[in-house]
Amino acid sequence: MRKIFLSITVILCFAQPTFSQSYKVGILFDQFASVRWTIDSMHLRQSFEALDMSVDIQVAHSQLEVQKQQARAMIEAKVDALIIVAVDGSKLEDIVSEAKSNNIVVVAYARPILSSDIDFFIGYNNAEVGQQQALSVIKSMDQGKVMLINGPSSDNNAVVFRDNQLQVLQPYLESGAIQIVNDITLESWDEMSVLLKLYEIKPNMEEINAVIAATDNCVKALMEYVNDEEILKKIYITGQDPTSETIYRIEKSIQNMTALKPIQPLGKKTASLTRALLMGEKDLKFSTLNIEGNTLNAYLFNPTIINEDNIDVFKVLIK
Numbered sequence: 109m110r111k112i113f114l115s116i117t118v119i120l121c122f123a124q125p126t127f128s129q130s131y132k133v134g135i136l137f138d139q140f141a142s143v144r145w146t147i148d149s150m151h152l153r154q155s156f157e158a159l160d161m162s163v164d165i166q167v168a169h170s171q172l173e174v175q176k177q178q179a180r181a182m183i184e185a186k187v188d189a190l191i192i193v194a195v196d197g198s199k200l201e202d203i204v205s206e207a208k209s210n211n212i213v214v215v216a217y218a219r220p221i222l223s224s225d226i227d228f229f230i231g232y233n234n235a236e237v238g239q240q241q242a243l244s245v246i247k248s249m250d251q252g253k254v255m256l257i258n259g260p261s262s263d264n265n266a267v268v269f270r271d272n273q274l275q276v277l278q279p280y281l282e283s284g285a286i287q288i289v290n291d292i293t294l295e296s297w298d299e300m301s302v303l304l305k306l307y308e309i310k311p312n313m314e315e316i317n318a319v320i321a322a323t324d325n326c327v328k329a330l331m332e333y334v335n336d337e338e339i340l341k342k343i344y345i346t347g348q349d350p351t352s353e354t355i356y357r358i359e360k361s362i363q364n365m366t367a368l369k370p371i372q373p374l375g376k377k378t379a380s381l382t383r384a385l386l387m388g389e390k391d392l393k394f395s396t397l398n399i400e401g402n403t404l405n406a407y408l409f410n411p412t413i414i415n416e417d418n419i420d421v422f423k424v425l426i427k
Contacts, residue, residue, distance in 0.1 A: 130160050131386050134182035135191045136175055137167040138219075141298035142325050144349045144371070145193065148218070151375030152191065159383050161188075170296050172196050179203045189213040189382050196262040197221045198400075213385050217378060220264045220399055227385055228394055228405040230378050232369040234265045238272030238322075240413050241346040244365040245318045246280065248344040252317030255290040257326045259297045264399060266293075269322045289316060294326075302329035318344040324354050327363050337362055350414065350426045358419050367411040368422060377407060 133156050140146050145167075153163045164182065168175035172195045182190060183206055190207050194200055197220050204223040207214045214221075216229040245254065256273060259266030270293075280286040290311050294301045306329065313334050321327045324347035334340055340362045347354065348367035357363035384392055394405035414422050 130162060131188040131383070132162050132164070132186070133189045133191060133382065134179070134185075134187040135163060135165045135217075136178055136182075137165065137193045138175070138195045139170045139296075139298065140167050141170075141296075142323075142349075143351060144325075147371050148193070148375065151372050152217075152378060155375040155379035156382075159379050161379070161383065168195055170195055170298075172199055176200070176203055180206065183207055183210055183212060186210075187212060188386055189215065191215045191217050191378060191382070192221060193217050194219045194221050194263075197264050198262065201225075213382055215378060215382055216404070218265070218374070220397070220404060222264070222400055222402045224402045224404065226404060228381065228392075228407060229397060230374065230381065230407045231265075231409070232374075233408045233410050234268040235272045237348055237367045237369075237411050238269040239276050240367060240411070241269070241320050241322075241348070241365065242273040242276035244346055244413070244415070245320060245344055246276065246286075248364065249317055251280075251285040253287050253289045253315060255292070255311060255316050255319045256288060257292045257294070257302065257319065257321045257330070259294050259322055261293060263297070266297075266322065273320050297323065297325060299325055299329045299332075302326050303333060306330065306333040313339055313343065316343055319346070321345060321347050323348050324350050324363070324366055327357065328353060331357070331362065348411070352426060355419060355423055355426055358414070358416055361416070365413065365415045368414050368425065369409065369411050370425060374409065377409075381407065 135152055137145050149165050156163050166178040168178060175195045179190060190212055200221050201223045204214050204225050208225050214226045216226050218231045220229045258270040261267055277286055290309060292305055294305060327345055327347045345363045346365045347363055350366045350368055354366050381392060394407055397404045397406040
């Protein structure tokens, strides 16, 4: 009897389920024109693969229908999760619906998707980014002329940046201390779109006191357009998503402020939360974000503001 009992015990022990179940994850990017997204793709791949999850990455080159085709192909391939950097977050509700009907976890990464059916949105507090950009300008001057450069209205983040910049500027606009001489909304985030718009409106940069540029990519294009570092040094310029080129600009007083949004923790948290949902875990401590009537579960990181006073501390992170 004892031998039989031991045999059964051994069989039961080996029959215990493993927790190393592998999942398939599809990651859809809008574009790779900005170096920021290639870095995101690297960290996302590393983070998911570290959790024994296979990854398929596709890029739509800013074409909505291409992104939808890629998403449907991944749904047909029976991925377990879709991580989406939306081309247009207001026009992916059909994809979200198809994915959810197939029990696929849907994550809006860095840009919200306007559907209450997504599992969660993960990104940075972009309201804070827009506010800090405008506040830094206010602190730099008592009065003057300001140019705004923000991304396409199809990207909710671009709308949030601009709305919060204007919220901070409003009292100064009403008093007449500050004037907005150019309020640029781009067709897309790529550098060429910024250059084309600048050449179209031909702003006189010698009359502008500050440029609230939403991203450092916009600053790079502005620098090419002006082609005179001495003119730019007289203008207070903001940005976000710094690269190694940002270090040069801040150290040379060509750019004055940027918002750092470290990508590695974003990738790790995306992977861990996605896996937790796939494993059936509850109570994941999301906050709630309401956008145009859609209530989204959200996990938001706060940005770090960088200027000439602290650039040395963050050089290693930016590079």
